[in-house]
Amino acid sequence: MTLVFTEEQNALRSAVRKFTGDRFSSERVRALMETPDGHDPDTWELMARQLGLQGLLVPEELGGSGASLVELAIVCEELGYGLVCSPFLGTAGLATTVLLACGDQAARRDLLPGIADGTTIATVALTEEPSAATPRGTGLTATRTAEGHVLDGVCSFVPDGHIADLVLVVAGTASGAGVFAVDRNATGLVRDRLTTLDLTRKQARLGFTATPARLVGTPESAGAALEDALDTIRVLIAAEQVGGAQRCLDMSVEYARTRCQFGRTIGSFQAVKHRCADMLVAVESARSAVHHAMETAADRSDALRLAAPMAVTLASEAYQYCARQNIQLHGGIGCTWEHDAHLHYRRAHTGAVLIGDGRHHRTLLATRLGM
Template sequence: MTASEADALRQAAREFFDAVSPSTRIRELMATDAGCDRAVWEQMANELGLHGIAVPEQYGGAGAGLPELAVVFEEMGAALVCAPFFSTVALAVPTLLASGDDTAMRRYLPALVDGSETATVVLNGTLDAWDPAAVSLTARRDGTDYRLTGRADRVLDGHTANVILAVANTENGTSLFAVRTPAEGLGRQPMATLDRTRKVAALSFDGVPATLIGADGGAAAGLEQAYRVAVIAIAAEQVGAAQRCLDMAVTYARERIQFGRSIGSFQAVKHRCADMLVLVEGARSAAEYAAGLPDGDEQAVAASVAKMVCSEAFLEVALDNMRIHGGIGFTWEHDAHLYMRRAKTTQLIFGTPDHHAQRLATLVTSSSP
């Protein structure tokens, strides 16, 4: 993707999200269980082609890659778009692509690309970092299919997804299964969370019928690959949201008058805004570098660096945005707290900065001669 193509994609996404995701609409949607405007969802899929941007053409997508997808996630993070886009496009789609199961990809991807269905992934049953040793579901064979048992306490958009891709242990090891909803034995309960713009549900599996994707016991490597894509996508989202917080703070600092002058003219505010800019640019560099790498060991290292750097930068910038706004920034009526909530939750999803620092040390040590 050339710089001009990236700019064009960014501009198109920004104009669209600014139009369909103003603050008033965000607050309306986050008060609902579904948390999504179906008409906007279909526009995103069919008019902008965002759902299939990183899906190969034979499955109905545009055939682009992770750099293009990262641009979209930056703009979605900036606008705090309420939709199951992350669970469908950053989780389910990469998981299907990494499975290597052409039959499953042809069965599920076209409907995800055209927006007629949504999907999510149950990894460890929580939103923690991917760990094959922490899989919470088990599967037993039932004729040609399987039955899933167990609980998943935190699943992104788990209560609304049409397809649930669930990781479960069989007697052969870590395996991937697909469940179409509603399904016999499947319980789904939406949960109240800190970030109300991103929906989470608790799922229970009581002998739920499921279809195996890929080889029985052979899913671990593909899941690790898909997990890296999700980590990079959330880092890109954090960059976009952090940039929006910086823009909000600078605009307010110019407009807010105290003692006959704008507060942005005070040295303390200038320095704080400058520090915010440094954090945002550092985070952007880390996320863009990770998104531009092919799958492999170097991408694994860059993904952890990006998640660590972007998580810390976004949270600090979101808090500074509130501080610069003063008392109004801490109120429910102001949007600053919405970004702070997103910053805190994305810091925890798929591994905290401390987790990725430890993961980075392990990856670097294992690759040293």
């Protein structure tokens, strides 16, 4: 791996770390968990107007920064570290990536400026079953009419689907999978907020009944575009998971330094040292894979086809492992509702299946290797 962060990228990381620390304390995260929307509109506006985070990938001529995936992945890692309650991943990660991949210039001009300035919350409805996320077999169909297209079907586990102003839907057509933009006020769209394991990231079930939709790109080119977009999305999710895993490691080490048993800090016991060391190895191994994937994505290298599934597999496993160990090392307090360890445990396990679980990505990696 040759990725070395620039001074500007390190400054971005520091700024986001400070922002999340100031705006997303444990008490604030728990308060947002209980709200129907699951996020703070004022903080969302600050993220867009002061830090410009939502527009990192958006071209400059459309109101964004025109940054690379490296910068966006850095932000995702820090948001994962802070366990941030925000529709950022769905908007700046999933939706922006899909819009850019589809190559529809008119759709870019119409939809990306709102994302960049924070006035549009967006998401992507990929599949009915999140563990089988592919551009095919979505369970949604699009029918061409005289006015355009209408969608029919159901899609569950859509991140922030209950509050999204713009939903990009992957639906089947006679020519193959297509990407369709649906406005929040479209007729026939029913949105039901789901109760899921991860309370810090709201998800929804979207139902479409003859719902008007705008075709983005063409069905003939959507398959390849979605494959590219999904690889980029895998890198962003992996970066977020590395951030969460690092937070679990930091929580465990801090507790081991301060918690005393038998007249000694528990961090002085060999068994505790071994657990923390194993967590460190898992985090650093995943981070190396993610940084390699970030670099290949930023360079638009063909190596991303292998780096992306490998990164998301290692990162999801590292996060789940560190979240489990974090609970164990905290003992009884780690099993209580009042402690934050369970929040990371929940996000680790739901994030691992957001666009396909470990088995799916191992199979994908083996297929791309020709095995």
